[in-house]
Amino acid sequence: TQLLEQSPQFLSIQEGENLTVYCNSSSVFSSLQWYRQEPGEGPVLLVTVVTGGEVKKLKRLTFQFGDARKDSSLHITAAQPGDTGLYLCAGANDYKLSFGAGTTVTVRA
Amino acid sequence: GAGVSQSPSNKVTEKGKDVELRCDPISGHTALYWYRQSLGQGLEFLIYFQGNSAPDKSGLPSDRFSAERTGGSVSTLTIQRTQQEDSAVYLCASSLTTGRYEQYFGPGTRLTVT
Numbered sequence: 001t002q003l004l005e006q007s008p009q010f011l012s013i014q015e016g017e018n019l020t021v022y023c024n025s026s027s028v029f030s031s032l033q034w035y036r037q038e039p040g041e042g043p044v045l046l047v048t049v050v051t052g053g054e055v056k057k058l059k060r061l062t063f064q065f066g067d068a069r070k071d072s073s074l075h076i077t078a079a080q081p082g083d084t085g086l087y088l089c090a091g092a093n094d095y096k097l098s099f100g101a102g103t104t105v106t107v108r109a
Numbered sequence: 110g111a112g113v114s115q116s117p118s119n120k121v122t123e124k125g126k127d128v129e130l131r132c133d134p135i136s137g138h139t140a141l142y143w144y145r146q147s148l149g150q151g152l153e154f155l156i157y158f159q160g161n162s163a164p165d166k167s168g169l170p171s172d173r174f175s176a177e178r179t180g181g182s183v184s185t186l187t188i189q190r191t192q193q194e195d196s197a198v199y200l201c202a203s204s205l206t207t208g209r210y211e212q213y214f215g216p217g218t219r220l221t222v223t
Contacts, residue, residue, distance in 0.1 A: 004151070033211065042113070042200050042214030043152070088151065095140065095159065095210050099151035 003027060004091055006100035014108050016078055021103045023089035024071045030093055032065055032072045037086040037102070079107045111136065113215035115201050121221045122191055130186045130218045134203030142202045142212060143176055143186050152200065158184065159206065191222045 004025045013019055023032070031050045035043035047056050049065035049072060056063045060083075062075040076083055084107050090097040114133045122128050134141050143155040154168040158178040169175070173191075178184040188195055198219050202212035 031210075035214075040216065042202070042216050045211050045213070048211055090152075092210055095157060096154060096165075097142075097152075097210070097212065098154075099144075101149065101151040 003098040004089055004100035006087075006089060006103050008103060009101070010104050010106075012106040012108065013079055015080060019076050019079055019105065021074045021087050021089075021105070022071070023073065023100055025091060025098075026070065027091065027093075027098075028069050029091035029098075030069075031091075032069070033090045033092060033097065034063055034072070034074055035088040035090065037088060038084075043086075043088055076105075079105075081107045081109050083107050113201055113203055113213055115199075115215040115218050117218060118216065119219045119221075121223060124193060124222055125190055127187065127189045128191055128220065130188075130199050130201075130220070132184045132186070132201030132215060134182065134184070134201070135213055137205070138203035138213070139181065139206045140204045140210070141178055141184050142204075143184070144200045144202065145170075146198045146200055146217070147196075155186070155199075188220075191220075193222050196220055196222045 007022045033048045034046045037043040047063045052067045052069045054065045060077045064073050086102045086104050088102045089100045116131045139160045141158045144152040146152050156176045157165040173189045176186045198217040200217045202214045204212045
């Protein structure tokens with residue numbers, strides 16, 4: 001059983017559309033991290049959110065941490081083919097990260 | 110700049126054989142993690158090393174799995190008597206230690222047990 005549930009599992013959209021990926025848990029985390037992984041590579045850290053209610057923006061990507069620090073979302077505006085990849089959320093408590101199963105995002109040109 | 114490196118990148122082995130996977134963390138990173146990633150699953154924590162402290166081995170799935178870290182740097186994950194269910198991508202990550210524990214991952218070793 002995954003500690004963190006991500007939805008949807010798969011997402012295929014046209015270039016220029018918006019998308020949102022959700023990461024939910026019944027557990028509270030001290031921080032939450034989002035990673036993107038491309039085939040044959042390890043995950044690459046995108047952002048860390050720490051404070052409940054925190055919103056961080058990274059160009060066209062917006063990350064939000066829930067008020068109770070149990071859930072998070074990733075929103076991509078005007079998606080581009082370069083956004084294609086596996087998006088993973090990970091909740092941190094002390095040194096341990098608990099990962100969701102990931103959302104595979106495909107952006108069609 | 111040097112990131113986390115892992116070797117080999119791919120390993121095919123016969124059931125019952127032992128394998129060793131190597132990880133070179135980022136220089137100066139005192140924390141090192143091993144994870145296993147199976148298709149459709151998230152990353153499964155295996156083991157954590159921090160400096161000279163006793164490692165957290167709570168994620169190792171069986172006593173066939175072991176890991177060591179020599180000189181606070183390079184780490185080796187050993188799987189004895191491999192089984193087909195051990196087939197997965199094994200990822201290593203390192204971090205700067207305390208704080209938000211942001212981890213930097215290597216490219217992984219894809220292990221296939223035939």
